[in-house]
Every structure is written in C-alpha cells, then in structure tokens.
Amino acid sequence: MPVNILVGTQWGDEGKGKVIDSLGKDVDYVVRFGGGNNAGHTVHVGGEKFVLHLLPSGVLHSHSTCILGTGVVIDPAVFLEEIKELEDRNFNTDHVLISGRAHLIMPYHVILDGLWESLKGDDKIGTTKRGIGPCYGDKFERIGLRVEDLLNKENFARKLKNTLNIKNQLLTKVFNKEDLSFDEIFNSYMIFAEKLKKRIINAEQELQLALKQNKKILLEGAQAMMLDIDHGHYPYVTSSSPTTNGACVGSGIAFKHVDKNIGVCKAYATRVGEGPFVSELHNEQGEWLREKGGEYGSTTGRPRRCGWLDTVVVNHAVAINGLTDIALTKIDILSGLKEILICVAYEINGKKVDYIPSSIEDNQCAKPIYQTMPGWTEDISNCKSFDELPKTAQAYILKIEELIDCKISFISTGVDRNQFIVR
Numbered sequence: 001m002p003v004n005i006l007v008g009t010q011w012g013d014e015g016k017g018k019v020i021d022s023l024g025k026d027v028d029y030v031v032r033f034g035g036g037n038n039a040g041h042t043v044h045v046g047g048e049k050f051v052l053h054l055l056p057s058g059v060l061h062s063h064s065t066c067i068l069g070t071g072v073v074i075d076p077a078v079f080l081e082e083i084k085e086l087e088d089r090n091f092n093t094d095h096v097l098i099s100g101r102a103h104l105i106m107p108y109h110v111i112l113d114g115l116w117e118s119l120k121g122d123d124k125i126g127t128t129k130r131g132i133g134p135c136y137g138d139k140f141e142r143i144g145l146r147v148e149d150l151l152n153k154e155n156f157a158r159k160l161k162n163t164l165n166i167k168n169q170l171l172t173k174v175f176n177k178e179d180l181s182f183d184e185i186f187n188s189y190m191i192f193a194e195k196l197k198k199r200i201i202n203a204e205q206e207l208q209l210a211l212k213q214n215k216k217i218l219l220e221g222a223q224a225m226m227l228d229i230d231h232g233h234y235p236y237v238t239s240s241s242p243t244t245n246g247a248c249v250g251s252g253i254a255f256k257h258v259d260k261n262i263g264v265c266k267a268y269a270t271r272v273g274e275g276p277f278v279s280e281l282h283n284e285q286g287e288w289l290r291e292k293g294g295e296y297g298s299t300t301g302r303p304r305r306c307g308w309l310d311t312v313v314v315n316h317a318v319a320i321n322g323l324t325d326i327a328l329t330k331i332d333i334l335s336g337l338k339e340i341l342i343c344v345a346y347e348i349n350g351k352k353v354d355y356i357p358s359s360i361e362d363n364q365c366a367k368p369i370y371q372t373m374p375g376w377t378e379d380i381s382n383c384k385s386f387d388e389l390p391k392t393a394q395a396y397i398l399k400i401e402e403l404i405d406c407k408i409s410f411i412s413t414g415v416d417r418n419q420f421i422v423r
Ligand code: GDP
Pocket: 008, 012, 013, 014, 015, 016, 017, 018, 039, 040, 041, 042, 043, 044, 294, 298, 329, 330, 331, 332, 333, 412, 413, 414, 415
C-alpha cells in the first residue's frame, strides 16, 4: 500500500518537519491534511534553515507534488509570502497545489481569535492568534468561504456579504469594535485569487488518480495528539484532528490504502500555550532543556514549556493513531545528563492512573510517577547506527519502546537531513 501518515505524538514541535524532510526522498506526493499557519516546521538543508508554516515540509524536495488538502485552513497572504520566500531562495514552487475544498482564513477570523482569547481571562488557551479556531468554527457553522470560491467573483461576493454581515454584528455589538469593509476584503482576496488560481485543483480527485497509479503518498501532520479537538486536552487544543484519523478525512484518502502510521516523538517533552503538562519542569533542569534544545516557538517565538518524556501521553498517541512506527527525535539534546526521567503513570487523588483522564481537571491535578534511567555524556549527533549509540542511550530507547509497545524505527540525532538513523 502506497500511503504513509506522519503525526505528532505529544503537544507539537516534535520535529515532524525534519523527519518528513529526511523521509521525503522517494515520495511522489506530500499532503498537508489539517491545521494552518499555526504550525511551524523547521527544516535544515545543506546548512540552510527553512521555517514552514503552511507549506508542507516536503516542499524542499522538488520532485514531489505538494498538496494542501481539504482539511487545511489557508490564509492566502501567508501562503503567498511563503511561496515568495522560497522562490527568492531559488526554490521552484510550481509543484505546490491547493484543494478547492480547503477553507480560507479571513481577516475577521484573525481579529476574533484575539478577541475571544482576551475575554477568557485565566481560561485562555494561548492560541497562536492566526484565526484557526474561528475559521474551523465557520466551516462547521457552514458559513465559511472556500478556496474554490476565489475562482468565481460573483459567488465570492455573495458569500462574503452574508458572512461579513454576521461578523460585523459580532465585532460592533459584542466587542465594540469598528466594522470591517466589504470592499477592502473583497478587493484584496481578488488579488490573491489572481495569484493563486493556477494552483487550485480538485485535489481529492488528483489523489485518487495517484492511488490508481500506485504513487507514493505521504500525509503530513501538523500539531499533535494532545492538541486534538476530540482526544487531546480539551479545551487546551487546536480546532482540528491532527491524528491519522484526521489525515484520512483531511486528504480524502481511505484507510485501506495506508501502510504505515508514523508518530514523531521528542525524547523529552515541550508544550506552548496553556493546558496540563504533568511532567513539566519548573526548575533549572527545564531551563537547561529549553536552552540546549532551542525550545522557542517557530511560529510565535514563545518560550516552550519543557519537561520529561511522558509515556502516558505517547501511549495515548499510539492507541488513538494506531501507530506502527515511532520516529524519536532530539535524543542528542539529552547528552550530558547524569540521569533521565520518564513519566510512566500519574497519581490522581491518591490513585495510580496509566491513561489520559477525560476530565481536564484530573489532568491538571495529576502528579507524575517517574522511572529513572542512567544518562550518557558522549556527543551522539554523528552516530550512524543504533549500535554506535552509547549503551545507556540504547537502554533509554529500548525502555521507551517497551513502555509504549511500538517500534522506534527512526532516530533523529540532529537538525540535518542526514542525522537520521533508520533501524
Ligand atoms: P515540528 O513542528 O514538529 O516540525 O517541530 P519544530 O520545527 O517546531 O521544532 C523542532 C526543532 O527541533 C526544530 O528547530 C528542528 O530543527 C529541531 N530538530 C528536529 N529534530 C532534531 C534532532 O534530532 N536533534 C536536534 N538537535 N534538533 C532537532
């Protein structure tokens, strides 16, 4: 079967972009299936750094067709900026295409994202303020504008008029803000339309044809398990389904075609934004991980909260996503630690729990139960095989494998495409 899916197993920023780039050599299609420019995927190629938000990380392999699928929400200004940046750096982007079914992020989505957050006070989510939640909200309310609408001026104008009428009432009557001008939005989106139209396709149909031709397809996840709208730490989640299940919906590819479900797991844990993080370190150890791991958000620049690996979370990801393989990243960052802790269960109100509770309050009051593993001092960033790793690093990897009952098939030991061990 020609389709592989790659997803995040923690709270995002596991190194999905890097792993996709390392795996992307012989893929015909790379398809983003969810999220939008809330994502930030950093890829280093030949010493150059690229930060991608909306474009699939596979874009750096010019032989594969890159598709933004129906499940993605698209801010056209951001899309065009990213395309320009790549072209300015001499990358061809003709192979980047967009599903006509994907939804458009509109200026009112971005404004309302900030306004809702400001009303929530201590219960704020810490969103990226890119308009993601309001855009998916309109999709489910069935008042969204889709990429397809850009191709027909009259249709676009009619739909924008109806939706903007609702949004302007919200802005003026609930939030006491100025209303937004129809003409300004309409004119700017028609300029985007002109620039985008050559890339707008019936992507779902294209992918069905690709399946018939037995092309290799990689469904590229953004965000991650605990940010999933259903199975994550609701309400401290994003507004999409960044799981393998979401991959099928957001690309239009049925499960029966899928071969591997690959989960990317950082060798420790980080989170940006609010919400439970049982193994978070509020001490020098956490700061050490942040500095050594460069744990600052690639989208918002916010410092990432840091802590030990939590295998209750990764087990949840293995189960919900049906993972067949794990790509373990950033294990090189742990070099130099005397000991490394793994959170293997929670204590909640005096009881030991080894699964993710459905109540957010239980997640918030859970205390970590740790297992301690010996560390290593060697620099492992140039190891080319599992056997070359120090024995204690091997033991750490094997312990994780045992705790999550899923094969660690790939080990990433640095930012470069080639710092990648296939086991
Ligand atoms: P993503 O959102 O999952 O794609 O991850 P981000 O790009 O937001 O964050 C991961 C960061 O770790 C990026 O700066 C990557 O360049 C970097 N990275 C990825 N894998 C490794 C690794 O194995 N070792 C080290 N040292 N850095 C890595």
